[in-house]
Amino acid sequence: MTTSTPLPSRAAPPEAGPDAAAIVAGLKRETPARTAYTEVRYSGMLDRPLILRGExxxxxxxxxxxxxxxPYREQTTIADGSATIRRGEREPRTFALxxxxxxxxxxxxxxxxxxxDAQTLQHDFTLTASGSAANWQLQLKPRDARLARRVRAIEVDGANGTPRCFRTHEGDGDLAILLVDTLAATKLTTRPxxxxxxxxxxxxxxR
Structure with missing residues (x-):
């Protein structure tokens, strides 16, 4: 009796990672675009996270x-190279960017x-992507040393063409997490x- 030699198995090629530029292109929004948000700020100067909600x-x-x-009312508007901030009924403050x-x-x-606009984005940041096209994460690291001292990295999590979260890792170790779209209405504890x-x-x- 003769026995056949089994054919060597062929491993499936690894799945290609998501394309960062394609993900950015899919995030394009027609103006004006509005979304509710919940922001959680972790700071070494606070004994618990600060939770903000708005639009x-x-x-x-x-x-x-x-x-x-x-938990308070404030409006920030950025346009034409300047930022204007108004809290409550106080007089607005404006400064040039x-x-x-x-x-x-x-x-x-x-x-x-x-x-x-991935081209403009890559001029100011190194841009990498991980995950899959249906569930991805972008990471942006500033090229400019002055910005890098203030912001170490920005991470964006999303699915398909919709972002869920923006994380800003600040130079002093503080962290701001912005929950948007379907996550904006998430109920959180006072110390998430x-x-x-x-x-x-x-x-x-x-959970």
Whole structure:
């Protein structure tokens, strides 16, 4: 009796990772675009995270609006190279972005994301992607040393063409996590753990 020699198995080729530029292109929003948000800020100066809720407004390149509705009321408008902040009934404060080049670089990056402009984004940040096309994460690291001292990295989690979270890792170790779209209405405890939000951002169901 003869025995046949088994054919060597062929391993399936590894699945290609998501294309960062294609993900950014899929994030493009028509203006004006508005979305509710919940922001959780972790700071070494606070004994517990600060939780803000409100609405973001994207009005085109270099133009953003951010309204805080809870736990206080504040409106920030960025347009034409300047930022205006008004809290409650106080007189608004306006300053030129040129006075804070690192803020200007951050703004260019954020609006380039919402504008689906990978070319502009890669001018100011190194851009990498991980995960899959259906469940991805983008990581942006500033090229400019001044911005890098203020912002170490920005991470964006999303699914298909919809972002879920924006994380801003600040130079002093503080962290801001912005939950948007379907996660904006997530009920949180008064002291949400970073690990809990990481699971939400990566698509795990809330517990």
């Amino acid at each position: 973001l407004e994207y009005l085109g390149a270099g133009r953003l609006g951010k309204r805080v509705e809870q 040129g006075q804070a080049p690192e803020l200007e670089g951050f703004l260019r990056g954020f609006t380039a994301l919402l504008g689906g 753990a970073k690990s809990e939000l990481d699971l939400l951002c990566r698509g795990a169901p809330a």
